[in-house]
Amino acid sequence: MTEPITTYKTSGNIEIIRADFPILSRKVNGKPLIYFDNGATSQKPKSVIDALDNYYSNQNANIHRGVHTLSQEITLDYENARTTIQKLLNAAYSHEIIFTKGTTDGINLVATSFGKRYVGLGDEIIVSAMEHHSNILPWQQLCDEKGAILKVIPINDAGELQLEEFKKLVNSKTKMVAISHVSNTLGTINPIKEIIKLAHAKNVPVLVDGAQAVPHTIVDVQELDCDFYCFSGHKLFGPTGIGILYGKEKWLNAMPPYQVGGGTIKTVSFEKTEYADPPLKFEAGTPHIAGAIGLAAAIDYVNAIGLNTIASYEYELLTYATEALQKIDGLKIIGTAKQKASVISFIVDGLHPFDIGTILDQLGIAVRTGHHCTQPLMARYGISGTVRVSFAFYNTKYEIDEFIEGLQRAIKMLK
Amino acid sequence: MSIEETEQEIVEEFELFDDWMGRYEHLIDLGKSLPLIDEKNKTNDKLIKGCQAQVWLHSDFKNGKIIYTADSDAIITKGMVALMIRVLTNHTPDEIINSKLDFVEKIGLIKHLSPTRSNGLVSMIKQMKLDAIAYKVKS
Missing domain, CATH: 3.90.1150.10 (Aspartate Aminotransferase, domain 1)
Incomplete structure (x- = not known):
């Protein structure tokens, strides 16, 4: 420091x-x-800009595929970036870190993929009154599709969550609590550790929208015990178009893929496809390699301060x-x-x-x-x-x- | 006065100010002096939705010419609205449809015409021209 x-x-x-x-x-x-x-x-x-420049000038190749040196080098860097993010969030495993386009993409991934498997008619999803549209609309859409119900934790005039109301909302029909760590409009830092504890007491998983938190505070996903945590690289001094979804291993193993395609599989035939283990299961197509490298550089910079x-x-x-x-x-x-x-x-x-x-x-x-x-x-x-x-x-x-x-x-x- | 002549008049008017602050103050004054729109015309169906500033636009067709009235909840947008009305009101549909409105660029407030979602001005010009097309078809 x-x-x-x-x-x-x-x-x-x-x-x-x-x-x-x-x-x-x-x-x-x-x-x-x-x-x-x-x-x-x-x-x-500058270090982030240089990392992007260096990637395109000296390192550019596709990852996870080639036997050639460039591909092997950049695959290593890409996976090292994943480890850098694992350390930032103190995740238990690097395969719990999924590269996404950003926070919005991460929330859509969970709403779609988790929703497909776990949410049905009459189930309930809880969000809060202060959520960004990105943490409302994917859930609203899921509810519309499945006939589920969106419930909202109210706030007081100061812009703080009313936890007593939250306690009343969680029940056996609740399938997910999706909540921001820090409000983008009000700046409120929500007591997410307490919310997670309350939700878990009723066996309800929690997704945290950490877009506004990660640039400002230490996040320890194991200490929080959250099930999912999303953030965007560009708000953390990194490039646009890259973001992170942390998911607990047990959920990522159980959830179906979000998008499918190159990179997500073990074997494919016209009769049946066997999907890869996380994180690759959730990273269809050539990812934003430069973004991942740039994000790791940004995290290194932030860590140095x-x-x-x-x-x-x-x-x-x-x-x-x-x-x-x-x-x-x-x-x-x-x-x-x-x-x-x-x-x-x-x-x-x-x-x-x-x-x-x-x-x-x-x-x-x-x-x-x-x-x-x-x-x-x-x-x-x-x-x-x-x-x-x-x-x-x-x-x-x-x-x-x-x-x-x-x-x-x-x-x-x-x- | 033709549309181009009014545009030229506005350009000369804004040239009197040598800094942005003067130009904006003038624009704000124009916004404040915009004749009030009839409250009965300030309804949701007259609302041109921009992301931030709301603009209400109403038009009447009298003796082959269009009379516009409008309002906005943001004063700078209202100033721009006042300029647009000054240029376009009391002209025929054809004159309005063919107007280029390049005075906005010349008075150094070009950003207000950029196709961003921050104000309703682009949508307002579009609506003014659409109204003109509608009256032309009807007449």
Whole structure:
């Protein structure tokens, strides 16, 4: 682990870290870029860009197939990437790590494959009121197909799950609990360990959408005892188009393949096909090899800083920005849970989030505006959208000051 | 005034501002000054759904010309809406159908016409032209 990240416009480690991210030195609309849309996607360090470049320049070959040197080398690297991810999540086995396109793909895989085998008429699936559409729609579709019922854990006004209500929802008909680790809109860190414990007490498996958690905190799937855990590479400073599904061995063995094709089989004849063991059973076709290599490079980068260091630094940014935002007249923060990741959603009286985002963009400040793919959550708060800022470890308090100043300017212009 | 003449007038108007802030402030003022749409026309079937900003568009056909009224819940979008109406309203269906509307690019607000899902403006122009086609067919 390196030294703690120094804060505020100093020339300490933060400047060294920022220098690793080429895009952070570019200008947008003539102003230095302030990138506060890390919840949507994160920026990439040079080491990740170099890994991608090196793959295509020096390593490109297909995996798992060739006897030739290039193929053997890249197969080894691809499988080493799997091991890197196994270690990141502390999974028991590397074959519990499946490469996907992203979190959405992982959830679709489980909803389809697990659903095919285990969900039937009158069964129930539980999600929460704060889920991203990606952790609602695959389950909703499954329920529609099977005649199953989607149940929703309510939240309180602060944006925290109501666990007492959850306890009432779990019953013998429940086949799956699908829940986000961290809310992309509110920043709430959900008590997933407790949820998993409660669900398991009724023999119900749990899928965790970890898209917003993995970049900010240590995840130990064995300690959590979750059955499935999904995340996206691009939110973890890696490439787009690559993601991870962790699944417990027993489930992956029991579930039918999701997509079938090259790479998923042991033997094929026109009469019968014998499928490969996990993970290959779930990785049909040539995978995103470069993505896997790039993701491993991203994890190496994050590990070099240390997720604990990152978490405490981002907490500092969160607190600093929250305090500053609270001082602005007419501004209301949506999502005030006690446990939060570095995500802040807010609205300003009488102003449309789109207008605020447009003016901030003119100032080189990238924020997210809209419903954040959580329309049911917006309906819960009776709003149509928010402005969302989400921080990464390369952001600074200086940038937050600039953002607050820009926001005040936008409010003045728009009112 | 022809559509092109109004477009040129707007371009010259925006040239008076030498920075983005002035242009946006002007756009916001235009949004604020947009005549209110008749509330009875602010219904769901008049709603052009963008991902973020909502735009309501209503049109009437009088003496061979189309009169547009509109509103938006976002003020910058409303400013763009006001510009579009100023350019297109009170023209014949043919004039509207054939308009190029390249003034948007010239006033340096090109992003608002990019086919993103962030606002309803592209859909609004499409709807204005579709209304014109409908009136042309009917007349």
